[in-house]
Amino acid sequence: MAEKVLVAWALGKHEIEYRWVNLEASAGRVMVFLHEGLGSASLWRDFPERLCRRLGLRGLVFSRWGYGASTPRLPHERWGPDFMHRQALEFPPSFLAALQIDPRDRQVWFYGHSDGGSIALIYAAHHPDALKGLIVAAPHVLVEEITLESIRKARQAYLQADLKARLARYHSDPDSAFFGWCDAWLDPAFRSWDIRDLLPRIRAPILAIQGYDDEYGTMLQIEEIARLAPRVELLKLPRCRHSPHRDQPEAVMEAVERFFHAHGWMGGRGGAPAKP
Template sequence: MEVLTLETPAGGIHAVRWRPETPSAAQSPIVLLHDSLGCVALWRGFPERLAEATGREVIAYDRLGFGRSAPYPGQLPTTFIADEARTTFAALREALGLERFVLLGHSVGGGMAIEAAGQYADGCEALITVAAQAYMEPRILAGIREAEAAFRDPEQLARLARYHGDRAQWVLRAWVDTWQTEAFDDWHLDDALARVRCSTLAIHGQHDEFGSLAQPRRIASRTPGPAAPSLLPCGHVPHRECPEALVAIVAAFLSHP
C-alpha cells in the first residue's frame, strides 16, 4: 500500500494505491470513488481484496472536503456530481498518468463514475456502479431523512468524526442539504449515461435503503451492458455487508468486460 498526497490548486488530495502481489500484465488500474459520507478509510479491506482478486492496481482517494484531503472551500454546489469528473478526478488522472483505467463508484460515487466514464470515454475501459443512484426517487429522500434523524445522536456524529475530523458536520450537511434542494427535484444522469461507451456493470443490494432496483436497471438499460444488473442480498454498502461476493462479481466482470 502506498499513501500519496496529490497537490492541486484547491489543496492536497489524499490518495492510496494497492498493488497485487501477482499483478496481471498490462492491466489498467481500478479507481474507486466513494459515497456521500465516505473516504478512503471507509472502503476498509475492499481495495486490497479487489487488487488481489483482479491482479490490478487499485487506487482510492478522498474527495476535497472529505477524510484526509484539504477542506472544501464553502458549500458543496448542486453540480458536484458532474464537477468531480473534471476537477479532482482529472487532477488524479494527470498526476498518476492514468491513460487507461477502470472506474468503480459507490452510491453518489457511482454517479461520479458515470460522469467520468462519459467525459473520458477514450480512457475508461470499464465502468462498475455499486448502489448508485441514476435519478431522483422518493426512496432516496426517505433514506436521507431517516439518516439525518439518526445523526442527531451525538455518538453517530462522533463516529463520522473518526474519519472526517472537525469537518464531520460539513460532510453530513453536504449530503443531507444538497440532495434536498429544489435543484435535485428532477435530477437524473440520463445525459451522462448516454455518453458512456465502455462495458458497464450495475451492482445493487436487494435491500438498498437509498435506491430501488429501478436504479441499477436504468443504468444497465442505458449503457453498453451487461443488459441486466447484478443483485446482491444486502443493503446499501455491499463492500461492508458482503465484500467477498462483491469482489467475486467485479473480478468475473473484469476478466471478460
C-alpha cells in the same frame, strides 16, 4: 499508508489524501475507487486491496475534496445540485495528472460506490475512451423519494444521535463531509437531478450492482442503466443494503472477477506498458 498530493482545479488548490494498494502489480493497470457520499479512503477498509489482489492490478483509493483527510469544505461553502458533475468533470483529470496517470497509455477502471458510482458514470459519459470499464455499486441516476427520506433520517441521526461521532473516525472534519453531502441532496433544486440522458454515451462496459434491501435506492437505478447504456451487466444481491462491498463482499468480488474474465482483462492480457 495514506499520502497527500496538492491538486489545482476549478475550485482552487486542495490537498487530496490517497493511497495505493497491491503495488506489486503492474503500474499500467489501475482501478480507481470512488467512495460514497459520506465515505473516505479509510472507510473502504481492506476491500480495495482484496479485490485488486484477486484481479492482479493496482488500486488507487482516495478521499475527495471535503472528505477524509483531504482539504475540508469551508463552513460557508455550499455544494450545489451540480456537485457530482463538478466532482466528475473538473477534478479527476487534475488529480490523475498530479499522480502521473494518463488513461491514454494506462488501462484504467473506475469502481464507484453510491455518489461515487454516479460520478464514475458522469465521467465515463464525457470521456468515453478513457476507461476500460467501470463497476458501480448502489449508484444514483435519478432522485427517488426513498433516497431523500433516508438522508433526512441521517440528518436527524447526525444532529441528535451518534452519527457525527461515528463519522469522525473517518473524516478529520465530519461537518464538512456530512453537510456538503446532506445539504446538496436535500436542496429542493436537487429533486430534478437526473443523469439518464448521459448513459447512452458510455462506451465502456459496466457492471452495475444493487442490494434488494438498499435504504438509499431501488432496483430502478441499475435497471435504468441497463436500459439506456449499451454494455451493462447487472448484479442484484439479496440480504444487501447500501454497501454491497461490506454486506456481500465475496459475491461482489466473484462478480467483478467474472466481469474481468468476460472481457479478457485477467492475467495482464492486453496490458499497457508499465510506468515507473
